[in-house]
Amino acid sequence: MSEDIQEFAQIARFHGINTPFEISEVPVTTTKDTVLIRVGLATICGSDLHTVSGRRGAEVPCGLGHEIVGTVAAPTHLCSAEGKPLHEGDRITWSLTASCGACHYCVNRKLPQKCETLFKYGHARSEGIGTLSGGFATHILLRPGTAIYHIPDAIKDEEAVPINCALATVLNGLETIGTHPGETAVIHGAGTLGIYAACYLREQGYDIVAVVDLNAARLEIAKRFGATHTFNPDTTSMAAIDATLKKLTGGRGIELAVEVSGATSALPSLIESLAIGGRCLTLGYVYPHANVSLNAHQLVTKCVTLRGVHNYHPTVLRAALRFIENNRTRYPFASLIGETYPLADIDTAFAHALRQDALRVAINPTWHSV
Numbered sequence: 001m002s003e004d005i006q007e008f009a010q011i012a013r014f015h016g017i018n019t020p021f022e023i024s025e026v027p028v029t030t031t032k033d034t035v036l037i038r039v040g041l042a043t044i045c046g047s048d049l050h051t052v053s054g055r056r057g058a059e060v061p062c063g064l065g066h067e068i069v070g071t072v073a074a075p076t077h078l079c080s081a082e083g084k085p086l087h088e089g090d091r092i093t094w095s096l097t098a099s100c101g102a103c104h105y106c107v108n109r110k111l112p113q114k115c116e117t118l119f120k121y122g123h124a125r126s127e128g129i130g131t132l133s134g135g136f137a138t139h140i141l142l143r144p145g146t147a148i149y150h151i152p153d154a155i156k157d158e159e160a161v162p163i164n165c166a167l168a169t170v171l172n173g174l175e176t177i178g179t180h181p182g183e184t185a186v187i188h189g190a191g192t193l194g195i196y197a198a199c200y201l202r203e204q205g206y207d208i209v210a211v212v213d214l215n216a217a218r219l220e221i222a223k224r225f226g227a228t229h230t231f232n233p234d235t236t237s238m239a240a241i242d243a244t245l246k247k248l249t250g251g252r253g254i255e256l257a258v259e260v261s262g263a264t265s266a267l268p269s270l271i272e273s274l275a276i277g278g279r280c281l282t283l284g285y286v287y288p289h290a291n292v293s294l295n296a297h298q299l300v301t302k303c304v305t306l307r308g309v310h311n312y313h314p315t316v317l318r319a320a321l322r323f324i325e326n327n328r329t330r331y332p333f334a335s336l337i338g339e340t341y342p343l344a345d346i347d348t349a350f351a352h353a354l355r356q357d358a359l360r361v362a363i364n365p366t367w368h369s370v
């Protein structure tokens, strides 16, 4: 296997909570099995925030950042997941995970995101072969088992960047639990996942898509993304919200409940809101010790389906791209990206993201501080 040092990359490494990111220059080493990518834009996801705030463990130094778009930066013989050649300069997105395609979870369970030798971009120790594995860097190295897709020309970087985590996860969850035109839905959480879920469900023919969140500004965004009703538990009690949902559904309750807030209070109230035969999808508890107490009597007697889904099957990323391409004139996807910072200002970018006043804060590693 020939190795060829091509250039240097700038990377930001996370060393632990309350510690500034370390920005350093490292040599770029590619092999014939890897694809070198120049990062165009990366966004700070909720799970990055879980890591920097210590809610979720990380092997340090960690190369954070997994919502990324970039361009192919060096010649490669590797192809996209659709079998198309990858040329230098091609704009691409890729699966969060690289999987082996041969183990029990990849083959028998159709859960390659749970592969026995799984590699996850933006969550790995940034050393050795994992040095260029996070999106908060000028370059990232994609390894075998990564599903790579070309981004259609019509889609802007700002519209594409969160889809390889947030949108693909939502689509995978909703496709897994099933959607049916004419149904009613309630979504707990108006973060990026909740916003994507709202517009996807509207496009799937849902008549009622109610969104619940404590953040009034996010509820306004949800309305622009298809929410038919919004509720703020700060100003309306959960009992009153539930009563309204029952009234809206002729007393039956909601058919599809979606938890994307990560709040432990969400799941019990969603079970409460569900109709007989209702389905509940939970995606938000991606941090350890998310212990929830819920009314299992209701779960049983209402014949509720409760389904947890984590990450996604890589093929869902193609559906996510298609969804953005088909609906980008109907929904202002680019507006989900808030302020953008150069890599040198990554600490400021994270401080901004932790304030929760923007759905996504971005880092553009091609920009330089002034």
Ligand SMILES: [Zn+2]
Binding pocket: 045, 046, 047, 048, 066, 067, 165, 166
């Ligand atoms: Zn993410």
Ligand SMILES: [Zn+2]
Binding pocket: 099, 100, 101, 102, 103, 104, 105, 106, 112, 114, 115, 116, 117
């Ligand atoms: Zn596997």
